[in-house]
Amino acid sequence: MFPSRYVQRLLLGSLLASGLTPGQAQQPLVPKGPVVIRNVNVVDVRAGQVISNQQVVIRGGCIDVVGRQAPAGGAVLTIDGRGKYLIPGLWDAHxxxxxxxxxADAALAQYLVHGVTGVRDVSSARPRAELAETVRAVDAGERPGPHLVLAGVLDGPGTFSPGARLAHTQAQGRAQVDTQAAAGWACIETRALLPRAAYLGAAEAAAQRRLGFGGDIPEAVTVGEALAAGHRCVAHLDKVLLGCSPRETEIVAARAAILTGPRPAWTLQQHRAEQQAAINADFNPGRCARLAADLVQRGTFVVPLLGADQAESPNGPGTCARWHGAADSTTVALHRQLVAMLHHEGVRLLAGSDAGPQQDAAYGLGLIEELERLVAAGLPPDEALLTATLVPAVLLGRQTELGEVAPAHNADVVLLDANPLDDIRNLRRVQTVIVRGRIYNRAALDALAAEAAKPAATLRTVAR
Ligand SMILES: [Zn+2]
Incomplete structure (x- = not known):
């Protein structure tokens, strides 16, 4: 089959621009001057609408111009955007x-293939220096991958997170945050087994050091306590759902007591399983509405991670599902109801995939699936799209450079074959991905996907 006229033009323009021979056509293009995407439909995520027939000029990895007219001449590469839709690159918050x-190399490539140009990683298993080297190599263009933001993991004794920092007492919680800050972590991710005192110590230290602080709300802490302590970003809905039960304080106290006994992780897991039906039956909409109002008032972010519930998903349950997920149908339905309610009340929701080694097919695709789940739960497509574009930009304090197709923003953009505001599944129809000024056309994305699918893939170094 011959490539479409669009692909031919892109390939031809690309080859001329990059000086590559046809045999190297699957490499990303790194144009040495301005690029113009002509006559494209720009998806304005802030307004939730499409602006048709726009000229988008990209220069040095940044968006220079978005408008009816593009400055004449000077472009080394023109991409025909007719009939296509340009969105900001997506972010996976978890x-x-x-x-x-x-x-990791294959995972990061798969992210790009699906139009995900930013990932907030909460892995715990590797030393920070190693992770920082991966970030450096990706940023330098030595390996293909999205922008990466790292969070340092803090948990309690009995953790399921290999490599997590552990704390038991308030002083240890403080000390671990101090150590993580000194090691360069800008963000602390808490996990379920962190004892209450250690959590409060860590929260205090993180606030003093102005570090990002969030993650799982520990089992020994109520949602209200966590919000008051400065928990900025709540991962998973299980503790939010528990917060909608009038027996939350009693159940949290029971869990805190389990943490001090023998085999805390195993016993807690049993307790959670036994209590879930009662928690679901206790669901109190009024209490839930007050909790949502508190989340809105404090500007807290929530990452629902509905994928962690999907034990029946072809990709398997998310990485955190061992603790949070594999939920029964009533819990899954309540989580969806919660998402709809939190969204309706104006809580800042973030899309996250929970993709990890147990489900490596879901890197990138898992985020698209999560956006589809958010729409199935009741979010309109334009508002679902916000959870992977503008909202993560706000979380990271980078809304002047990320999350929109707008002048002075990073040119991390995705060209789609169809309008995602008509149908969120159109996010699967990726034609071209641009990240850090590198242009991956469909052929380059297919080559990247093929290489990432090889067992223990070792991706080639990307040509500069
Ligand atoms: Zn997770």
């Missing part, structure tokens, strides 16, 4: 892509 080095 991933375990960097858990192991051999898997």
């Amino acid at each position: 991933s375990h892509a960097l858990t192991s080095q051999p898997a």
Whole structure:
């Protein structure tokens, strides 16, 4: 089959621009001057609408111009955007892509293939220096991958998270945050087994050091306590659902007591399983509405991670599912109801995939699936799209450079064959991905996907 006229033009323009021979056509293009995407439909995620027939000029990895007219001449590459839709690159707010080095390269490539140009990684298993080297190599263009933001993991004794920092007492919680800050972590991710005192100590230290602080709300802490302590980003809905039960304080106290006994992780897991039906039956909409109002008032972010519930998903349950997920149908339905309610009340929701080594097929695709789940739960497509574009930009304090197709923003953009505001599944129809000024056309994305699918893939170094 001959490539479409669009692909031919892109390939031809690309080859001329890059000086590559046809045999190297699957490499990303790194144009040495401005690129113009002509006559494209720009998806304005802020307004939730499409602006048709726009000229988008990209220069040095940044968006220079978006408008009816593009400055004449000067472009080294023109991409025909007719009939296509340009969105900001997507962000995954919760991933375990960097858990192991051999898997990471393929995982990061798969993210790009699906139009995900930013990932917040919460892996715990590797030393920070190793993770930082991966970030450096990707940023330098030595390996293909999205922008990466790292969070340092803090948990309690009995953790399921290999490599997590552990704390038991308030002083240890403080000390671990101090150590993580000194090691360069800008963000602390808490996990379920962190004891209450250690959590409060860590929260205090993180606030003093102005570090990002969030993650699982520990089992020994109520949602209200966590919000008051400065928990900025809540991962998973299980503790939010528990917060909608009038017996939350009693159940949290029971769990805190289990943490001090023998085999805490195993016993807690049993307790959670036994209590879930009662928690679901206790669901109190009024209490839930007050909790949502508190989340809105404090500007807290919530990452629902509905994928962690999907034990029946072809990709298997998410990485955190061992603790949070594999939920029964009533819990899954309540989580969806919660998402709809939190969204309706104006809580800042973030899309996250929970993708990790147990489900490596879901890197990138898992985020698209999560966006589809958010729409199935009741979010309109334009508002679902916000959870992977503008909202993560706000979380990271980078809304002047990320999350929109707008002048002065990073040119991390995705060209789609169809309008995602009509149908969120159109996010699967990726034609071209641009990240850090590198242009991956469909052929380059297919080559990247093929290489990432090889067992223990070792991706080639990307040509500069
Ligand atoms: Zn997770």
